[in-house]
Amino acid sequence: MALLNNDKDILPLSSIAELLTAKVRTLKMYEDKGLFPVKKDAKKLYSINDVKIISFVHYLASVKKINANGIKYILEMLENNMDEKNRQEFLDIVENTLEKISGSEIKDVEVF
Template sequence: MALLDNNKDVLPLSSIAELLTAKARTLKMYEEKGLFPKKKELKKLYSINDVQIISFVHYLASVKKINANGIKYIIEMLENNMDEKNKADFLEIVEKKLEKLSAKEIVDVESM
């Protein structure tokens, strides 16, 4: 059995929305605002590694109530000022925090 390639783009946004218990339209809105990793293909697919960033963006918007410009700044800081190991460690910490949140604590942006 081959090892999984976490950088291979295989997941559509609708599947990621299911994983995050978010609305696909909400994630599409984040995507349109340029908050997700850039994709060149017409049919945009995301990797497992992209899911970490997407869940972080969703957390910042829905739980912390940070606007798109603030999220862009935070993501830019992550990309430009952290090496891959520190970035992965940071996103792992965020992922553990997200696991502790209940669905009630995450208010969908569309419902506002």
């Protein structure tokens, strides 16, 4: 039995939107603003690890009401000031926190 590869790009944005109970249009807006991991492939599939970042971005925008520049700054801080182990631990904590938040607490953001 093979172990799961959380870095393999397998999920389209529409599936991620369904997982997050968000609109595809909203996630596309985040993507257009450069808030998601860069994908060079035309298919723009995302990995499980990418989904953690995407859900964090969606949380920051919809619950914490942080604008695109603020989110970019936070993501840069994560990327530049944390080693991989600490970044993954932080994203795991975020994931656990997001699991506890009800869907009604996260509003889909259309105007960003």
